[in-house]
Amino acid sequence: MGKSEIRTETARGARTPKKPSAPARPARRPASVKPEAPYHHGALREALLRAAERVLERDGLAGLTLRAVAREAGVSHAAPTHHFGDLTGLLSELAAVGFRQFNAAMASSSDTATTPLEHALARPKAYVAYAQAHPGMYGIMFRTERLDYSRPSLHEAAEASFAGLTNAVGMMRQEQISGDALTLNQGAAIARAWSMVHGFTMLLLDGRLEDILGRLPEGTTPERLLEAMLMSPVTGKPPGP
Amino acid sequence: MGKSEIRTETARGARTPKKPSAPARPARRPASVKPEAPYHHGALREALLRAAERVLERDGLAGLTLRAVAREAGVSHAAPTHHFGDLTGLLSELAAVGFRQFNAAMASSSDTATTPLEHALARPKAYVAYAQAHPGMYGIMFRTERLDYSRPSLHEAAEASFAGLTNAVGMMRQEQISGDALTLNQGAAIARAWSMVHGFTMLLLDGRLEDILGRLPEGTTPERLLEAMLMSPVTGKPPGP
DNA sequence: TCCCTAATCTTTACATCGTAAAGATCAAAT
């Protein structure tokens, strides 16, 4: 609020002045003319999602409004409602896009890993790297309270993400993890892995680790801290005499 | 938006009709009358913070608006602005209240602990318990993007919280942790503890652990999962032949 | 080919929100 944007509500402008009704010009444009914004967009839904992603990257979570997305796409402010129902709908579909991007990044994360250690660290590092590269998207996926997981696309993408996590933890523990039942230790391993990486990511994105990073040896990166976090023992003094 | 609340903007009502100006009734109430909403509240700032806490618990983060807080406190919608500057100000001061509550809960968490194990688990359990008891407040403290840490009260309370964490990790590692420099292992230990508990809490509050909890042995509580998460080894197969 | 229906998109309208600015009221210092 309070941003003094000087911008007309619709980027397209009124097509034909209704009341004066100059009957001459036919509504259908005479072909061989640049198709300037036809009434029916054709693929508005996808265009709106792409526009939403741009707005999110440019203006952050706070700037991602239905009307801003409509402006970015060059349609009337009510157009998104028709395709997504409400803001929750748009955010949910966008979150689904994010989860799919995220899943792709996870899937190709251990491609270049050679040693077992590299392999073990590849996923967590890719997780944090995705969030750092797309903080807005990560916010949509994990910070917003307005997500509707009953939407098939979101449910599916999020579940695939969770399945990938379960799988990775199973590989790490060198055991098959069943789809329908978990031992307490298995559940704990999954929850630990997820909590640790997700918590680290949130704290990092919120700048709350600056306090730690600033006290660490000169030039220690978040990645290095993450590595150390994942490798060193959980409790007790560091190894020594 | 869209909620059809039938409610007048100010709960107090206009005190004296300006224009008709019936000059009879004196503005100062004749004493021995219930002090019904004097023009100057006297302690509005604190009253607003308490009102904000009530609104937060009743209507959640989405319902916590400047105007809703003003209504709850029975003052005009612009009154909060005078005391907090803007919404960020109110949220920041409220977050400070939350951090102080949180710090108090942390401080008294290990009071009843007897065994070393109980002592080690007391803080994390109290952490999650606070968030479960005050999900709105935890959201203000860790989910909102509109916090101004340059406000002394918030900065102080949040720093105290961080100091408590550092302290607890130092005790666990049986070593003194200096205030100005950290080894990588120390930083990793702090980041791991915080990330794990914070991540677990966020996922739990967002209902994202239901998937795991539902697959665990019948009746496994989040607390039990947290315990297992904190105790069992980080990597490798569970102990056994 | 023509028309009709339904989907798509725009206009219009409204309640709510954050915030700014100006006016009213009162406590306290001078």
Added chain:
DNA sequence: ATTTGATCTTTACGATGTAAAGATTAGGGA
């Protein structure tokens, strides 16, 4: 007692989400 400054209210404005009605067009059946 008067003035001053803090406190609170009124009024106003632009932005947002959402509902409802109108305009436009694609696509299918006659």
